[in-house]
Structure formats: structure tokens, C-alpha cells
Amino acid sequence: MSWMKDSAPAGDRVDVAPHLPGILHVVRRQSDAISFGAAALVIVIVFGFVLSHTYAVTHADLSVDKAFSHAHRQVLTTITHAVYTIISPAPAIVITAILTAIIWARTRNLRAAVTFAVLVAVSWVPSDIVKILVHRHRPDPTALAHPFLPTPPDPSYPSGHVVFAASLAMAFIFLARGTRFQGLAITLGIVGAAVVGLSVIYLGVHYPTDVIASLLWSVAATTIILTLWNRYVIPRTYRALAAVDTARR
Template identity: 50%
Template sequence: MQTTRHALRTPPTTAPTGMLAFGTQQSKGIVAGVVAVVLVAAFGFAVVRGAAFTRGDLAIDQALSRAHNPVLVALATGAHWIFDPAQAIVLTLLIVIAIIAVTRKIRLGVTFGAVVAISWVPSDIVKILVHRPRPDAAQLLHPFVPAQTDPSYPSGHTVFVASLAIALILLARGKSYQPVVAVVAIVVALVVTSAFPYLGVHYVSDVVASLVWSAGMVPLALSLWNRIVLPRTHRRR
């Protein structure tokens, strides 16, 4: 009888929820990530070997450059600056701190930050390997200043913005407000990333490929994190 009463008084184990409960989709997340990496890398190598495709890409940037509006240029330049690597890191850390402060869940905040970082940083490997030059500033009516000299494909700014947006959507997973978060995050991400071809710092294909990368890499990062790291930090009560 005493054993039975003790069992009744023992609080049930609290299972991870939301972003921390991605375990049931781990296999799908890993497959999505692998497919995205292969597609983005293969497309990048194909593009740098196809001058005709780059000419078409440049024509779009040239048309956007001719259509520059002072207000839109200022907004686009601000977006480009906000999501520069240094500011992107600070923004991610602030969001992590906010998550921990609001939810009182350190693992949730750390998971969010880790997923964004794991999705974003490896894109630089593809950037280095593909080594696609930036759009030729000399052929743009209003080139961006200062000139960007690092490789163009994929767009690191776009990868970060898209990864952040998808991570926010997954953070709200299972909540009543997730549809609102999803709509806002997607719209903001598309508007912000469109600024980069508009400024002439990236080709449109750089941005599209980066969106594909993030769409696959965020589920991959979260799946691996929840499979390898999270079980080692989950303490049963």
C-alpha cells in the first residue's frame, strides 16, 4: 500500500514539447537536409560553369539597379547591415536570452541558438567551394558601396534570415499562435532577402538557393541536435 501511495505522489515525467519535441520527425529532417545540401551544391557548381545563366541573372540585377528608389535603397541597405555577421550573432544571442527569460527553459534557448548557427555557418563551406564571383558592380547603374568581395553563392545573409525565420516558426510549434508567427516570419524573410538582389550584392539565384538551403538545413540541424545532444541534457524528475 505504501508503495502504491508513493507511486501516486510521484509527479509524471515531463516530456519535451514544441521545438524540443522534434524527435518524431528526425528521419524526415535529416533527409530534407541532405537533399538540400546536395541540390544547392550541385546547382552552384553548374551555375559557375554556365556563363549564359549568369548573364540572365545579371540582367535581373541590372533591371533592379535601374529601378532604384532612394527610400527603398535606404531600407534595403539597413536590412543588409542589420544582418551582417556581427549583428546577426548579436541578434541571435538576444533572442536566445529572451527565450530563456520568458520560458525559463535554458535548453530551449540554447537549442534555438544552436539550430540557427548549425544551419547558417556551414553555408560558408559551399560558398568557398563554389566560389561564384559577385555581380559585376561596373555593369550596375547604382552599385552597392562598399563593394562586396567575398564569393556570392549562397548568400550568407539570406541563409541567416531564412534560418532565423524557420527556427522561430518551429519555436512556436504546437502553439495556437504558430500560424501568425509563420505568416509574419515568411513575409519578413522574403521582403528582407529581396533587398540583396535589389542592391546588386547578390544574384537572384543566390537568394533562391539560400532559401532552399535553410529549408533543409534547419530541420536537419534540429533533428541532429535532438537526437545527439538533447537526450544527454534531459533529466527525468
């Protein structure tokens, strides 16, 4: 039985081929996944506009950043600086490329590796457009006991670092779906996203609501992207990508 036949869409419920990596399984309730993803993305964008024009929420946000800034310790500052630097845009691109290559080497499935890379990139990059549209200012460094300097020049909402970390976590969770590593992927994904989220708040470069919105954005974006990608793109590129895998064997 061919993979294309196994995963060709047939309404909202589709049987999946058990031998495929979980990231290539077509979502069973596609319309629900798309509706959830679209609604959540709209909520994140609207919420951003509300936040950028609501002093009370920003003031409450800043009080959390102040508390973290007053609680700075050298070890934690070193760790959070390292986290922030490692997943800055340029290193993040390199990390994604390396992980994609490793996934291809381990699974011998170019479709899975390409889907992983697309899931991370296509959910991460558009968040910069939201930054420009919402244009929420960063936390005021003069209000912080230990500000992060120089202050990042781009707007605050959402956090690109958190979006990347959470999208990467979601991609690994989808990759491990249906395997004995699924629980581990979920646990490590939650921990990793939480560490990055707390790091950007601790450093005072983002508000807590930036982080919350970033997490929601990543879950929604990866869900809708994977649903559409596996339904429309993978079936149309199956033969070309499978031929590359065959040539490697």
C-alpha cells in the first residue's frame, strides 16, 4: 500500500499509516485543527493590539519584570544570557538546519525532516510580522534594577525567542507522536519552552503576556501548518522526496 493512499484526505477523518513518523500523520479532525489554529492566531493578534494600548496591563506586566530583575543572581544571569544568545535568530537557523539533518539521517525519511524544518520556520518567521503590526514597546530598562543592555531594538510582542523554542518543541512532539518517546518529547518540550519564557522575563526583555501569547501562537501555528502541509503539500511531493530517500539507501 502506498503512503499517498494511506494518507490521502477523505473528509475530516483519515486513517494513518503506522509505519510513518508521527509528524507525517494526517490529523484526523482536520477542520477542527484548522479552526482552532486560525481562531487562536487571531486572538493572539487582537490581544497584542489591546495590550499595546492598555496601560494597566503593561504596568502589571512591568511589575513582574521588576521583581525578577531585583532577584538577579550571577549564576541565573549567566544561564539566562546563554539561553537568550543561543536561540537568537542566526544561531536558531543553524540549530534548525542541524536538527533537520540529524532527523533525516536517523529516520532516513526526507519527508519527515523537511516537514520538521517547515513546521519550525513557518510558525516562527511570521511572528515578526505580528511584532511590526502590534509594535508593543519593550519593558523600560530604566525601571529595572539589572536591565539587559543594549535593549533589543525590535518590538516586544510576541517573543521571537519563545516562539522559536515552543515551535521547536511542538515539532519534536509531532515527530515523536505515537512512539515510546512521545511522553519524553512532551516533557522536555514543556520544560524547554518554560526555561526560555522565564529567561526572557528574568532578563527584562519581554513582558509575561508576551511569553503567554508566544506560547499560544506556537501551538496554534504549528497545528494549522502541519494540518495543511500534510494534507496538501506532502501528497504532491511524495514521489520526488521518496526518490531521494531511495537513492540514499
